[in-house]
Amino acid sequence: MSKPVIATASLAGCFGCHMSFLDIDERILDLIELVEFDKSPIDDIKKFSRPVDIGLIEGGCCNAENVEVLRYFRKNCKILVSVGECAVMGGLPAMRNTIPLKECLEEAYLNSPTVAPEDRLIPADEDIPILLDRVYPCHEIVKIDYFLPGCPPSADLIWEALTALVQGRPLRLEYELVKYD
Amino acid sequence: MPDKIKFTVDGKECQAEAGMTIYEAAKANGIYIPVLCHYEGLKPVGSCRICSVRVNGRWMAACTQPVTPGMVIENASPDVEEYRKAIIEMLFVEGNHFCPACEKSGNCELQALAYRYQILVPQFPYLFPKKDIEAFPKFLLEHNRCVQCQRCIRAIQAPDGKKVFAMKHRSGRVRINVDRKLAARLSDEEAQKAMDICPVGAILRKEVGFRIPIGRRKYDRRPIGSEIEEKK
Numbered sequence: 001m002s003k004p005v006i007a008t009a010s011l012a013g014c015f016g017c018h019m020s021f022l023d024i025d026e027r028i029l030d031l032i033e034l035v036e037f038d039k040s041p042i043d044d045i046k047k048f049s050r051p052v053d054i055g056l057i058e059g060g061c062c063n064a065e066n067v068e069v070l071r072y073f074r075k076n077c078k079i080l081v082s083v084g085e086c087a088v089m090g091g092l093p094a095m096r097n098t099i100p101l102k103e104c105l106e107e108a109y110l111n112s113p114t115v116a117p118e119d120r121l122i123p124a125d126e127d128i129p130i131l132l133d134r135v136y137p138c139h140e141i142v143k144i145d146y147f148l149p150g151c152p153p154s155a156d157l158i159w160e161a162l163t164a165l166v167q168g169r170p171l172r173l174e175y176e177l178v179k180y181d
Numbered sequence: 182m183p184d185k186i187k188f189t190v191d192g193k194e195c196q197a198e199a200g201m202t203i204y205e206a207a208k209a210n211g212i213y214i215p216v217l218c219h220y221e222g223l224k225p226v227g228s229c230r231i232c233s234v235r236v237n238g239r240w241m242a243a244c245t246q247p248v249t250p251g252m253v254i255e256n257a258s259p260d261v262e263e264y265r266k267a268i269i270e271m272l273f274v275e276g277n278h279f280c281p282a283c284e285k286s287g288n289c290e291l292q293a294l295a296y297r298y299q300i301l302v303p304q305f306p307y308l309f310p311k312k313d314i315e316a317f318p319k320f321l322l323e324h325n326r327c328v329q330c331q332r333c334i335r336a337i338q339a340p341d342g343k344k345v346f347a348m349k350h351r352s353g354r355v356r357i358n359v360d361r362k363l364a365a366r367l368s369d370e371e372a373q374k375a376m377d378i379c380p381v382g383a384i385l386r387k388e389v390g391f392r393i394p395i396g397r398r399k400y401d402r403r404p405i406g407s408e409i410e411e412k413k
Contacts, residue, residue: 082302089303091281094309151280173299175402175403180286
């Protein structure tokens with residue numbers, strides 16, 4: 001039987017959840033025995049090459065590219081997991097959700113004291129993904145099957161969830177594994 | 182001494198003094214009923230309903246309802262727990278609770294309740310309401326995190342008994358209002374008391390924060406309520 005295939009992505013996140021994933025330390029050797037990686041920043045595979053069993057999503061959706069990548073993952077992954085506060089609830093990027101987008105852009109690109117007068121310009125190149133009106137948790141864009149909170153979720157939580165999914169057993173959630181910070 | 186009152190919680194036979202609330206009576210028997218707006222020593226108001234229990238088939242707030250003989254109390258029934266979980270989730274989505282950026286994280290009772298119930302994601306959509314932050318000489322009032330438990334209103338008073346905190350508006354617009362003159366006269370100790378009594382990170386002392394390292398905070402290792410349950 002072939003190994004389960006996993007894929008990962010970082011949307012509007014800081015890559016901290018991926019770093020936490022790497023914090024599984026020497027268990028990474030067990031992981032390689034257990035699964036194969038497809039599209040992921042870890043192996044730099046850009047496109048899905050086969051159907052994927054488990055997709056891990058870090059970060060929420062703040063722009064059109066995030067939405068596209070998330071939908072691409074949903075289409076190609078049997079199970080999709082929101083990993084970390086940003087994927088689960090928008091996280092720190094969602095702090096802009098109570099401020100109109102126009103005000104955010106004006107503050108960043110026009111009125112900020114660090115913007116030189118000659119640089120005052122809101123970027124509008126068509127190659128730059130367009131910003132959404134607010135930051136959306138992943139499950140408000142596509143169906144998400146499981147959620148791992150934490151900023152970042154601890155390596156132990158990611159490991160426990162991943163091995164539980166791969167082995168098809170229930171999750172053992174110790175008290176200390178569920179944290180929001 | 183009057184006879185003790187006999188009642189049951191989830192089938193367990195319990196005894197308590199007359200005049201105790203259901204919450205206090207359960208606590209005296211080593212049973213934890215989760216509370217949020219309630220705080221030891223303050224007059225209970227029963228505003229958050231997280232302490233809801235079912236007594237002889239009817240919903241009651243355990244922090245305000247006195248225990249009476251023969252009460253059959255359900256505290257751990259699956260639907261009671263689901264009901265409480267839903268309230269906690271509503272409090273999360275109705276505010277802007279960015280735990281990773283909050284000074285109270287790890288010591289927050291709302292977060293601790295969510296940890297106890299192992300809430301991974303709320304069942305309701307996030308509302309991201311527009312709220313503000315007010316600054317006073319000794320503390321900050323973070324309306325994004327306020328759950329309107331009214332603990333500060335009940336606990337913090339000026340020497341002449343005047344309240345420093347009060348409610349303003351009603352229903353969905355309700356918010357905590359501060360008497361600026363009285364707030365300016367608060368001592369460091371009183372400001373600290375206000376911060377400690379706030380279950381969430383809505384009242385924050387200025388110039389201190391993140392003092393306790395991660396791993397040593399109140400709810401890092403032990404669930405809220407475990408100190409009551411361990412006394413059994």
